[in-house]
Amino acid sequence: MHTLRKYLSWSFAFTSFVCLQVTFSIGLRPIREQATFRFLYLLTPALFTAFSFVFAAAWWGVFKEKSSAWVWGIAASMINIAVALAPVVVPPHSIWNGFLLILALGVAGLIAFSRRPEPMNAASQEHRAVPGDGTSKLLNNAVQFISLLVMVGGYSWWLSWLNVKGIPLAHQSWYPTLVAVIIGLALVTLHEMGHAAIGLVLGMKLRAFVVGPFQWRIQDGRWHFQFRPKEILVPGGATGIVPTVTNFPRWAHLSMIAAGPFANALTGAVALWAAMSAEPSSPIQAGGFLALFGVWSLAMCALNLIPFRTNINYSDGAQIYQLLSNGPWGDFHRAVALVGASLVSPLRPRDYDIAALLRAASRINDGKRGMLLRLYAFSYFLDQGKFTEAGSALGEAALIYNQSPSDISAELLTPFVFGSAYILRDSSGARQWWTHLEAKKPTRFNGDYWLASSALHWIEGNFQDANEAWEKANALAQGPLKAGAYEFDRYCCSLLRHALYDSPVVK
Numbered sequence: 001m002h003t004l005r006k007y008l009s010w011s012f013a014f015t016s017f018v019c020l021q022v023t024f025s026i027g028l029r030p031i032r033e034q035a036t037f038r039f040l041y042l043l044t045p046a047l048f049t050a051f052s053f054v055f056a057a058a059w060w061g062v063f064k065e066k067s068s069a070w071v072w073g074i075a076a077s078m079i080n081i082a083v084a085l086a087p088v089v090v091p092p093h094s095i096w097n098g099f100l101l102i103l104a105l106g107v108a109g110l111i112a113f114s115r116r117p118e119p120m121n122a123a124s125q126e127h128r129a130v131p132g133d134g135t136s137k138l139l140n141n142a143v144q145f146i147s148l149l150v151m152v153g154g155y156s157w158w159l160s161w162l163n164v165k166g167i168p169l170a171h172q173s174w175y176p177t178l179v180a181v182i183i184g185l186a187l188v189t190l191h192e193m194g195h196a197a198i199g200l201v202l203g204m205k206l207r208a209f210v211v212g213p214f215q216w217r218i219q220d221g222r223w224h225f226q227f228r229p230k231e232i233l234v235p236g237g238a239t240g241i242v243p244t245v246t247n248f249p250r251w252a253h254l255s256m257i258a259a260g261p262f263a264n265a266l267t268g269a270v271a272l273w274a275a276m277s278a279e280p281s282s283p284i285q286a287g288g289f290l291a292l293f294g295v296w297s298l299a300m301c302a303l304n305l306i307p308f309r310t311n312i313n314y315s316d317g318a319q320i321y322q323l324l325s326n327g328p329w330g331d332f333h334r335a336v337a338l339v340g341a342s343l344v345s346p347l348r349p350r351d352y353d354i355a356a357l358l359r360a361a362s363r364i365n366d367g368k369r370g371m372l373l374r375l376y377a378f379s380y381f382l383d384q385g386k387f388t389e390a391g392s393a394l395g396e397a398a399l400i401y402n403q404s405p406s407d408i409s410a411e412l413l414t415p416f417v418f419g420s421a422y423i424l425r426d427s428s429g430a431r432q433w434w435t436h437l438e439a440k441k442p443t444r445f446n447g448d449y450w451l452a453s454s455a456l457h458w459i460e461g462n463f464q465d466a467n468e469a470w471e472k473a474n475a476l477a478q479g480p481l482k483a484g485a486y487e488f489d490r491y492c493c494s495l496l497r498h499a500l501y502d503s504p505v506v507k
């Protein structure tokens with residue numbers, strides 16, 4: 001919801017600007033009509049001024065993370081809904097003559113601001129610029145607004161181009177809105193397909209593919225599909241494609257990242273050339289929307305090459321900069337790639353590039369990334385049988401979590417439970433981490449969950465419960481999952497099995 005509110009806040013900022021523009025344009029016109037009309041003529045600027053204030057307050061509240069943001073957000077969303085449904089009241093009384101995109105933004109706003117947001121200090125920390133990552137705080141905060149301006153500017157150019165070309169636009173307001181959403185999803189699809197295609201050619205393996213609400217991911221060794229309707233309004237994308245060897249060349253990684261913007265540049269240039277060359281009545285024009293596809297595609301390419309960060313995701317431009325700089329962030333991407341590789345290849349945590357991982361950890365000392373680097377090191381040392389080093393890495397991860405908490409999933413808390421119990425022999429610490437895990441209300445009860453549960457019961461002396469949880473973890477680990485991450489799970493099960501039978505419990 002935090003991300004959705006951020007995107008909506010920039011639409012509020014843009015709408016506030018439009019309302020002010022309407023106020024000034026009306027106010028500068030001479031008034032010569034009768035008294036009744038003059039009254040309405042003066043009322044309109046006042047109304048749009050009030051609208052502008054509400055939208056500006058909603059934007060500022062979200063931007064500065066004020067407690068009043070949800071009130072102004074609901075007010076701005078209600079205005080959007082009222083404006084969108086005005087044609088239902090005004091003849092010919094049809095919702096299809098309304099502004100469906102504005103209606104969708106209003107409904108999304110009511111959902112996003114339906115509850116008072118919790119303090120977003122952690123989210124803000126993840127959103128800030130980190131020294132050496134090639135981004136700036138100002139650009140990170142403003143990139144949604146810049147994207148909105150660029151896309152609206154492209155849309156305005158397209159309307160002018162249609163007029164010059166003499167291509168009529170459909171009268172139903174819902175039709176351009178629907179096609180614009182489809183074009184947005186098509187652009188994201190082509191962008192992510194560019195990443196995936198080049199990655200596969202270079203020998204990488206696909207583990208996730210996300211286009212707006214359509215999301216495919218490998219979980220527990222199998223592909224799973226999810227449909228998330230709220231992502232339609234913010235059609236982002238992601239491609240999880242990873243190397244299958246530890247010495248994967250940097251140029252190949254760079255080629256995979258650059259392939260996404262290149263796909264948009266290529267398809268956009270071809271589409272614009274075809275639209276400019278074809279006759280207005282040609283079916284190639286696709287009703288004029290081919291030109292809109294082209295200009296938005298080129299804009300998407302340019303925006304993705306700008307180095308910025310939204311929440312915990314870096315743009316392609318930022319990742320390219322980080323890899324070329326050969327600094328800690330290049331090491332970070334290398335470490336993350338090998339972790340992902342363990343889910344789809346024989347690579348195990350013991351095969352991680354620990355030198356690159358530790359170099360990155362020495363510079364990235366807080367936030368979710370800093371915590372993850374320590375958890376990756378914990379897995380590496382545990383898989384190597386270096387339990388002292390594993391305990392130290394886990395302690396550093398716990399310190400970062402407590403000092404700069406992040407909105408992490410319940411699944412990421414399972415190593416803290418297992419490590420506190422098996423490595424550190426700390427029953428109270430394991431119980432505390434389990435409490436944090438349960439507070440996240442986990443929905444995936446996979447092998448890691450049951451392994452953590454077994455370790456907790458073991459260190460607390462509940463051997464029957466520990467054995468029951470271990471049986472569930474072992475059954476899940478013994479499935480037809482040959483990837484390295486699942487071999488590591490089987491290894492952890494064997495460690496705990498020996499502890500259950502052979503080692504005394506130390507509280």
